[in-house]
Amino acid sequence: MPFKIGEVVQASTSQFQAECYELHGSPPFGSLVKTGDGLIDVYAVVYNAATTSIEPGRHPIARGRDEMAEEDIYRSNPQLAKLLRTEFEALVVGHREAGCLRHYLPPQPARIHGFVYVCEPDEVREFSRSFDFLRLLLDARVPASAEELVAACLRQASQAHQDPRTFLVSAAKEVVILLNGQLDSLNAILRRIKA
Amino acid sequence: MSLEQPKDNRLGIVVSGSVTRGVEVKLDSSSLVEGMVVGRYVTIQGERQRFFGMITDVSLEVIDPRLAITPPDVSDPFIAEVVAGTSTYGKLHVRPMLTIGSDAMSILEGPQPVKTVPAHFSAVELASQQDVEQVFGQVSEGQFWIGTPLDMIETKVRLDLGELTKRSNGVFGKSGTGKTFLTRLLLMGILQEGAAANLVFDMHSEYGWEGYSEGGRKVKALKQLFPTKVAVFALDEENARRRQVSADFIVKIGYDEIEPEDIVMLSETLNLTEAAAQAPYRLARHFGGQWLESFLNVEGREEVGELAASLGEHEATLAALRRRLETLRRLPFLVAHAPDNSVKRILEYLDRGISVVLEFGRHTDIAAYILVANLLTRRIHAQYRERTERAMGEDRALPRPLVITIEEAHKFLSPEIARQTIFGTIAREMRKYNVTLLVIDQRPSGIDEEVMSQLGTKITCLLDNERDIDSVLTGVVGKSELKAVLAKLDTKQQALIFGHAVPMPVVVRTREYGSAESYKDLGFREAAELKRRAEQDIEELWGES
Structure with missing residues (x-):
C-alpha cells in the first residue's frame, strides 16, 4: 500500500497543490507522487513545498528564546502544529488510464481532496522507463529553476533503479537531445546529477 | 528514447x-x-x-x-x-x-x-560470418581459399578460379609486402582446383622447388606440394644442381630462335635508341634466320661500315647495337643452335596438364628474363592461337587454359612497348585463345593503361605511391574509398582483392603458408601418409579372406 501523504487542495490541468497531513511532511523535491479517482491516476513531480500559517494574516513569531531544543518549542506550544501547515506543489507529468501509462497531460485535472500518495520504487521505475516527461519538466516555469527540478527528479528516480548510474547516463543523453544547443543549462544539469 | x-x-x-x-x-x-x-x-x-x-x-x-x-x-x-x-x-x-x-x-x-x-x-x-559466407560462398573440401576477411578468422574468402583464369590478372604491392607469397598461393590454388595450366617465369627461383619466407625460413613451393602436376625447367643447370633441385629439363636457346621483336623488348634495358631498336628487322631481312649470330660475327669497323651501307643504316647505330647485343653472348644458355626445342617441351608438359616453372637461377638480370620470357611466350602464344583456331574450325575442345606468370611486369608492359610485344597482345585479347597473364609488379604505374584496364582481377598489397594506387584503381567503382582502404593495409599478409574473381572488393588477411598444417590444407601428403594410405587401399581391395 503506497504511503498516503496528503490531499489535493488546488488543481489545474498542468499542476496541483496538496496539503500534507504531517507538518513538515512534504515529499522530497523532485519526487514522483500520484493522486487519482480510481479511473485516472495523475502522476506529478514535486517542484515546490512550503510551510505557512493557516491564516494568511497571522505570521509565526519566534518562540524559542528560553528553550533548549527545537522540539521543546512544539512541546510547550502544542497548538502550533494546528496553526501551521505544510503544502507542496507538483507538476503533472503523466497519467494512467485503464492500466495504461502515458507520459503526457491527463484529460481532467486532479480532484480536490483527492489523496496524494508517494510512488513506490516499483512504480517510479515503471514510470521512468520512458523519458518523455522530461520535456514537461524542462518547459515548466517553476520557482526553483527547471534545471534544478530536472536534476532533482532524475536523482530521485535513479534511486529506484538497480543501476542508478546507467539510468542517469541514459537520462542525461535524453536531456542533451532536449536541450539542443543550450550548453549552459545542459552543463548545469549534468553537474547536478553526475554520480 | x-x-x-x-x-x-x-x-x-x-x-x-x-x-x-x-x-x-x-x-x-x-x-x-x-x-x-x-x-x-x-x-x-x-x-x-x-x-x-x-x-x-x-x-x-x-x-x-x-x-x-x-x-x-x-x-x-x-x-x-x-x-x-x-x-x-x-x-x-x-x-x-x-x-x-x-x-x-x-x-x-x-x-x-x-x-x-x-x-x-x-x-x-x-x-556476421553467415552474411560473409553468403556473399563469398562457402568453401567446401578441396576448394581453394585465399584468406580471411579482416577480423573474421572463421570465414574463408574463396576466389572463383574459373573466372580468375578467364582473364589476365595482376598482383601488385610494394617490395616486401608479400607479392611472392600471394602469387605462390594463387598458383597453388589454380593447381589445386585444376583451373588451368601454369607457365611461370620464375626470376628468383621461388616458385618451383622451394622459396624463402621474409624471415628466411624455407617454404615448400609448387613442385614439392604437387609433384605430379609441376615440372621445373631450369635455365641455369649448375645453380639448380647446387640447390639440389632436380630439374625436369634444361632450357637452351639458340641464336636462331631470337627474333627482332625480342630485341625491341630489350630496348629499354639495353638502352637502345629508337633507330637501333628497329635495325634488327633490317638485319633479319638481310641475314635471314641466323641474323643475330651473323651480325655478332661481323667484326671490325670496316665490315660494320659495309653492312651499314648495304642496309642504309647509320654506321654508329649498328656499331652501338652490336656492342649492346654483345652482352647477350655472356648468357650461357644462349647457344648457336639449341639441341632441343624448349617450346615444344614446354607445350608437351602443358598439354598433359602439368604446369611448368622456368627457374632462372643466377640469370637474374632483367635482360635475360625479358629475352627468354618474351621469346618463349611468343611461340607458345602462336601455338595456342593456331590450336584454338583449329579447334573452333573443327568443333573440338579448346586447348587447356594457360596462365603465364611474369614478374617485373612493367618491363614487358610499359606504355612504350606494350602495343608491340606479345604480352601486350595477350593482356588485351588472348582471352579468346585461353591464354592469360598473371602479372606481378611493384610499380603498376609503369604498366600501360590499356593493359591495366583489361586485368580481370587485381590483388594488391600495400601501395603508397599515389600514381601506383591510381593506376591500380583505374575504372573501379568507389575508387576514392578503396584508395583509403588500400593505403591503410598492413605491410604484411593483407591484400585488397577486387575484380571478376570476387563478388565485391575484399580486404583479406592472406592465409598462413609455410607450416606443415598449411601444406596439408593445400592437399600435400607426407610420404609416410601416402604409403599408409596406399597400403590401406590395397588391403581394402584384396580384403582379408
Missing part, C-alpha cells in the same frame, strides 16, 4: 547517402568509434532487401560547433559517457556493394550489385 539495450551487432543507423557516394551512418553511442576499421563489412537492413557493404571511412562529428570550441569536461567519466553519441558521435562512411534479397528467387540468384540505397534510419550491423 527508452532504456532498452541495443542489439549486440548493431552499429548505428543510416542518416544520408546516395548511390554514387555511398551512405553515411551515425554510430550508436554504444558503438566505440575506435572499434570501427576501414575495410570491415557491414550489413544494412533496408525495407525490402539487405545491403552488404564495406566501411570506407570513419569520422568524428559534433552536434553543435560550439562544443568543439568549449569542450565539455570529459575528464569526468559520467559526462564523457553522456556526451558520447549525443553531442558528439562517430560517423561511418559505408559503400554498399551488394544487395541480398530475402525471397527464394533472390537467394537463388545470389547477391546482386547495388542499384539503390537503403531507406533513412535503416539499421546497420556488423556483417
Whole structure:
C-alpha cells in the first residue's frame, strides 16, 4: 500500500497543490507522487513545498528564546502544529488510464481532496522507463529553476533503479537531445546529477 | 528514447547517402568509434532487401560547433559517457556493394550489385560470418581459399578460379609486402582446383622447388606440394644442381630462335635508341634466320661500315647495337643452335596438364628474363592461337587454359612497348585463345593503361605511391574509398582483392603458408601418409579372406 501523504487542495490541468497531513511532511523535491479517482491516476513531480500559517494574516513569531531544543518549542506550544501547515506543489507529468501509462497531460485535472500518495520504487521505475516527461519538466516555469527540478527528479528516480548510474547516463543523453544547443543549462544539469 | 539495450551487432543507423557516394551512418553511442576499421563489412537492413557493404571511412562529428570550441569536461567519466553519441558521435562512411534479397528467387540468384540505397534510419550491423559466407560462398573440401576477411578468422574468402583464369590478372604491392607469397598461393590454388595450366617465369627461383619466407625460413613451393602436376625447367643447370633441385629439363636457346621483336623488348634495358631498336628487322631481312649470330660475327669497323651501307643504316647505330647485343653472348644458355626445342617441351608438359616453372637461377638480370620470357611466350602464344583456331574450325575442345606468370611486369608492359610485344597482345585479347597473364609488379604505374584496364582481377598489397594506387584503381567503382582502404593495409599478409574473381572488393588477411598444417590444407601428403594410405587401399581391395 503506497504511503498516503496528503490531499489535493488546488488543481489545474498542468499542476496541483496538496496539503500534507504531517507538518513538515512534504515529499522530497523532485519526487514522483500520484493522486487519482480510481479511473485516472495523475502522476506529478514535486517542484515546490512550503510551510505557512493557516491564516494568511497571522505570521509565526519566534518562540524559542528560553528553550533548549527545537522540539521543546512544539512541546510547550502544542497548538502550533494546528496553526501551521505544510503544502507542496507538483507538476503533472503523466497519467494512467485503464492500466495504461502515458507520459503526457491527463484529460481532467486532479480532484480536490483527492489523496496524494508517494510512488513506490516499483512504480517510479515503471514510470521512468520512458523519458518523455522530461520535456514537461524542462518547459515548466517553476520557482526553483527547471534545471534544478530536472536534476532533482532524475536523482530521485535513479534511486529506484538497480543501476542508478546507467539510468542517469541514459537520462542525461535524453536531456542533451532536449536541450539542443543550450550548453549552459545542459552543463548545469549534468553537474547536478553526475554520480 | 527508452532504456532498452541495443542489439549486440548493431552499429548505428543510416542518416544520408546516395548511390554514387555511398551512405553515411551515425554510430550508436554504444558503438566505440575506435572499434570501427576501414575495410570491415557491414550489413544494412533496408525495407525490402539487405545491403552488404564495406566501411570506407570513419569520422568524428559534433552536434553543435560550439562544443568543439568549449569542450565539455570529459575528464569526468559520467559526462564523457553522456556526451558520447549525443553531442558528439562517430560517423561511418559505408559503400554498399551488394544487395541480398530475402525471397527464394533472390537467394537463388545470389547477391546482386547495388542499384539503390537503403531507406533513412535503416539499421546497420556488423556483417556476421553467415552474411560473409553468403556473399563469398562457402568453401567446401578441396576448394581453394585465399584468406580471411579482416577480423573474421572463421570465414574463408574463396576466389572463383574459373573466372580468375578467364582473364589476365595482376598482383601488385610494394617490395616486401608479400607479392611472392600471394602469387605462390594463387598458383597453388589454380593447381589445386585444376583451373588451368601454369607457365611461370620464375626470376628468383621461388616458385618451383622451394622459396624463402621474409624471415628466411624455407617454404615448400609448387613442385614439392604437387609433384605430379609441376615440372621445373631450369635455365641455369649448375645453380639448380647446387640447390639440389632436380630439374625436369634444361632450357637452351639458340641464336636462331631470337627474333627482332625480342630485341625491341630489350630496348629499354639495353638502352637502345629508337633507330637501333628497329635495325634488327633490317638485319633479319638481310641475314635471314641466323641474323643475330651473323651480325655478332661481323667484326671490325670496316665490315660494320659495309653492312651499314648495304642496309642504309647509320654506321654508329649498328656499331652501338652490336656492342649492346654483345652482352647477350655472356648468357650461357644462349647457344648457336639449341639441341632441343624448349617450346615444344614446354607445350608437351602443358598439354598433359602439368604446369611448368622456368627457374632462372643466377640469370637474374632483367635482360635475360625479358629475352627468354618474351621469346618463349611468343611461340607458345602462336601455338595456342593456331590450336584454338583449329579447334573452333573443327568443333573440338579448346586447348587447356594457360596462365603465364611474369614478374617485373612493367618491363614487358610499359606504355612504350606494350602495343608491340606479345604480352601486350595477350593482356588485351588472348582471352579468346585461353591464354592469360598473371602479372606481378611493384610499380603498376609503369604498366600501360590499356593493359591495366583489361586485368580481370587485381590483388594488391600495400601501395603508397599515389600514381601506383591510381593506376591500380583505374575504372573501379568507389575508387576514392578503396584508395583509403588500400593505403591503410598492413605491410604484411593483407591484400585488397577486387575484380571478376570476387563478388565485391575484399580486404583479406592472406592465409598462413609455410607450416606443415598449411601444406596439408593445400592437399600435400607426407610420404609416410601416402604409403599408409596406399597400403590401406590395397588391403581394402584384396580384403582379408
